[in-house]
Amino acid sequence: MELIVSHITKAYGEKTVLEDVSLTFESGGRYRISGPSGRGKTTLLRLILGLEKPQSGTVTGIPDRKAAVFQEDRLCRNLTVMGNLRMVLGRKVPDRAILDTLAELGIEQAANLPASQLSGGMARRAALARAILTDPELLVLDEPFTGLDEEATDRCRRAILSHCPNATLLLVTHHPEDGDKLGIREIINL
């Protein structure tokens, strides 16, 4: 099912961030949303995730199983990495699968560390693990590789491709090569 953004306008007070934007995302398609800062890339993602309501226009075709890596890690600081993942995944994903994914991302040693003790790069990867382990139909990635070195970024890209091969993927990044390496051909300029 296509994800359709139809004639969306979104303003915060006096400032209009998105004006009459219409887009169509094919199911399973991969898209990079680009544009200068302040042009509404994150706002568009938030509208698609149902976290904001537009002043006018509609978003239809949002799948039930959606996942996101936000600009912030948004981990519960009091819980361990495993606790954070279990909070989202429940008991349906076995420990082994979680640990394997953490190993793919190079943070298996952090599984039992509280999120408050993680380095920036570890927290980023834990947030990505949380998203890809939910087997999403829609995966929204807002600057997912911020603070990661080349090796960690490469691990993350491979994990996204292996865990979510059929998901609709929406990526916001300032690094076009991240999109290229994720096989993204469609670029949406805002």
Place this chain on the structure above:
Amino acid sequence: MVPDPTRKALRILSVALALVLWQLAALGLHNRLLLVGPIQVALALWRLLGDASTWQAIGFTFQRISLGFLLAFLVALALAAASAASHTVEVLLRPYILAVQSVPVASFIVIALLWLSGEKLGTFISFLMVLPVLYANALQGLKNADPQLLEMARVFRVPLYRRIPGIYLPALAPSLRSGSRVALGMCWKSGVAAEVIAVTSHSIGGMLYDAKVYLEIGDLFAWTVIIVAISACFEKLFLFLLDRVFRALETAW
């Protein structure tokens, strides 16, 4: 900043000074019907602690006041959760909470005496007096839940029972803890006041009343020391258990 050992020494000095001034005032006044010194109070306390009826009264009052507090704690949590979930519920509850906060405790005690026996009065009054404090603190805590984490939970469709340990408890714990500390002191003060006014037999309040009627000023002070001590012990025990429960729940996932 005053270093810890110095602070401790200053505290001991302050208490010692108060005791000396108290003893001097008692000696100066030389009237046992108006004021007794700390030595007489200590002797009265020693005598009371050796009496089985004292322990019976402590048990009686402790049972009722702690029941009132625990009921208020649970009801406050439930009401705060409902208010946090629905603004309408919060607005509907506001006048009741304000009314309970503003009406003097003595009015409640006298009115409640018309309906309740002295035995139940302590429980009811301590429940009523601490409910608004616990409710306000619990609601504030729930409202402090990290909005970014709540958004994350919305996107991932995390069910409520799994949001509680990671998102709500860390927000709730500090304010519920400080609210409980205030409320624990209040429930003992108001509960014992209710017992005094109702002249509840075999209770701390009843004993306090008897001491006043028979002008046993030493006993009056000794019972006050007992109330303060039990209230402090209950506060420490409750907060210790509360911390343990929060830790256990937070690590449940």
